[in-house]
Amino acid sequence: xxxxxxxxxxxxxxxxxxxxxxxxxxxxxxxxxxxxxxxxxxxxxxxxxxxxxxxxxxxxxxxxxxxxxxxxxxxxxxxxxxxxxxxxxxxxxxxxxxxxxxxxxxxxxxxxxxxxxxxxxxxxxxxxxxxxxxxxxxxxxxxxxxxxxxxxxxxxxxxxxxxxxxxxxxxxxxxxxxxxxxxxxxxxxxxxxxxxxxxxxxxxxxxxxxxxxxxxxxxxxxxxxxxxxxxxxxxxxxxxxxxxxxxxxxxxxxxxxxxxxxxxxxxxxxxxxxxxxxxxxx
Numbered sequence: 209x210x211x212x213x214x215x216x217x218x219x220x221x222x223x224x225x226x227x228x229x230x231x232x233x234x235x236x237x238x239x240x241x242x243x244x245x246x247x248x249x250x251x252x253x254x255x256x257x258x259x260x261x262x263x264x265x266x267x268x269x270x271x272x273x274x275x276x277x278x279x280x281x282x283x284x285x286x287x288x289x290x291x292x293x294x295x296x297x298x299x300x301x302x303x304x305x306x307x308x309x310x311x312x313x314x315x316x317x318x319x320x321x322x323x324x325x326x327x328x329x330x331x332x333x334x335x336x337x338x339x340x341x342x343x344x345x346x347x348x349x350x351x352x353x354x355x356x357x358x359x360x361x362x363x364x365x366x367x368x369x370x371x372x373x374x375x376x377x378x379x380x381x382x383x384x385x386x387x388x389x390x391x392x393x394x395x396x397x398x399x400x401x402x403x404x405x406x407x408x409x410x411x412x413x414x415x416x417x418x419x420x421x422x423x424x425x426x427x428x429x430x431x432x433x434x435x436x437x438x439x440x441x442x443x444x445x446x447x448x449x450x451x452x453x454x455x456x457x458x459x460x461x462x463x464x465x466x467x468x469x470x471x472x473x474x475x476x477x478x479x480x481x482x483x484x485x486x487x488x489x490x
Contacts (some may be wrong), residue, residue: 233362240361245328247278249285251354256289259323259352267322270315270349271300272308274329286325305333312343320347328353377402396460397445400467401438407471408434410480419482427487441467 273279283300301311331353381398388395409431417426448459
């Protein structure tokens with residue numbers, strides 16, 4: 209083997225996994241590259257600028273959004289941006305096509321309409337398909353929505369945060385397991401201890417921190433107590449291996465069964481759901 213080939217082999221051995229991960233990211237980015245339809249507050253401000261640019265000063269605008277979670281923020285931000293730009297917002301409709309039709313009938317009695325600001329979902333409603341015929345008093349209002357763009361779903365902020373949340377625990381455990389394996393040992397109990405810590409944290413929040421009314425401080429204390437208990441179990445593993453010279457495979461296998469059984473007995477096989485919604489964020 210030539211020196212250059214040997215160096216290349218060492219380079220691949222050291223950084224080959226990084227290249228594989230980069231290739232996987234590139235593949236999933238390419239596979240999920242698609243058109244995006246923004247609907248948040250930033251999209252609302254962009255649409256407000258587009259309306260004032262295309263129509264001019266003091267346009268009369270009707271805002272129509274579907275009854276969806278992200279539509280409220282869009283409608284509120286759009287109303288604020290249009291009002292600040294000098295536009296007249298006739299009404300803000302949040303609901304279904306029948307609600308938009310009712311708002312159009314009311315707007316028709318007040319004169320012409322310059323634009324109807326929508327999200328991508330509401331812009332396709334059939335109620336807007338033939339406005340000059342159905343509502344001649346409105347004139348010819350433009351149906352405007354935020355400008356679309358193309359971006360991989362894989363690289364969206366929500367997806368990246370979701371991936372980070374899912375692998376955080378696995379990454380922390382992997383770091384510890386790496387040290388154990390380098391030392392010539394093995395630990396089969398890490399998964400069961402994670403489950404036990406999660407069960408204990410939920411039980412502490414439910415029973416001692418106020419359940420669904422628990423404060424952030426109470427939840428942090430509950431999680432810290434659960435981590436300490438799981439850490440004590442791990443320390444017991446280490447003590448039995450180093451002090452009593454027991455095989456780590458047998459010790460950690462026993463702890464795995466003890467931890468999983470304890471989690472089952474503590475919950476009676478039921479989910480512990482009496483925790484605040486903010487616990488997921490924590």
